[in-house]
Amino acid sequence: MKIALLGCGTVGSSVVQLLHEQAADLTARVGAPLELAGIAVRRPGRERPDLPVDPKLFTADALGLVKRDDVDVVIEVVGGIEPARTWLLEALGAGKSVVTANKALLAEDGAVLHDAAAQSGADLFYEASVAGAIPLLRPLRESLHGDRVTRVTGIVNGTTNFILSAMDATGQSFTEALEEATALGYAEADPTADVEGFDAAAKAAILASLAFHTRVTAADVHREGITDVTATDVASAKAMGCVIKLLCIASRVDDAVSVRVHPAMIPRTHPLAGVVDAFNAVYVEAEAAGQLMFYGRGAGGAPTASAVLGDLVAVARNRLTGSRAAKESAYADLRVRPIGEEITRYHVCLDVADRAGVLASVAGVFARHGVSIATVNQAGRGDAAVLVIVTHRAPDAALAATVAELRSLDAVKAVASVLRVEGDQP
Incomplete structure (x- = not known):
């Protein structure tokens, strides 16, 4: 079996x-x-003694x-949209099996790749x-094919999990934790894709597509990063018996997915x-199987190459025997609902003037939008007064509208932070 390897960086070298x-x-x-059969790189003349x-x-x-003509399988570990899309469509169009680690391409053009594979x-x-x-996607695609998955909640980005874990453990600021992550090699020189949630959003789209038999793209994913998470937020979470994580959450409710x-x-x-440091974990809930947990190293050359080689063995076996894997399952074609329809809870931190009537005016805003308050805590006095409010569950649109009106109140100097609260109430 002849293999074409596209890319020989950290992951590609480990594959070799x-x-x-x-x-x-x-x-x-x-x-x-x-x-x-060959290895495609930018600088083929560069010495690679190892x-x-x-x-x-x-x-x-x-x-x-x-x-x-002699290539049977193409492995792509370059990443990005182009020219990877052109290469993989060429391979699939010629009937060559493809193994890829390209989350961005799959989240944007997975449907095109699947269609090309089906046609050839x-x-x-x-x-x-x-x-x-x-081992996560194969269980979703095969092992749970006889069940109905209702929710997938995951920590799928090691960089952000390291940063938030460090902030929780040491009280560091976001900037300090990011600097540590960069020094240790967990964060790229430009960490935007990680800290702004783009990487996790692409993975969320792939997970949702498999779990709910519906084509979901990165554009369908509501995305927020962690750059606004402060040491004060982390301390507030601790006081509530909570920890802050960057989560990807995909859920099915009736005829729609979020x-x-x-x-x-x-x-x-x-x-x-x-789940701490740079580890990943995904929590899957299904009607018959119940609750399942997948945990391990979510990045790095050797761990990722392990997954690539697992796929390579599968496609090589199929090619040798003249068989093929099951086609894409997107029969459900469920509606992707906007974030505003999601039911969740908010933790809101307000910088307010310390005078009579402030709490009543703030509570009135929540009442006008039909949002019930679970707890209220006030700290400080005078110019440093802070209100911390945790709501009961409500539609995200109502919660967002509440926060928007709070920003316009004379008594509210600033909405210092807004975070969602997931899981059972502590």
């Missing part, structure tokens, strides 16, 4: 190492040797490599696109609350 180190085992599992491959395998012509009879596998080494990514307070008793 595993192919070399486990060659005998992989041959036994597949039923035929797996051989690299990689156990012939330097002649490296090429800058990725499309030419994909088009070669090729396999399209992408376990490595979400949660690294954690998909969102945002920071939220969850009780410390929740299974996801103990």
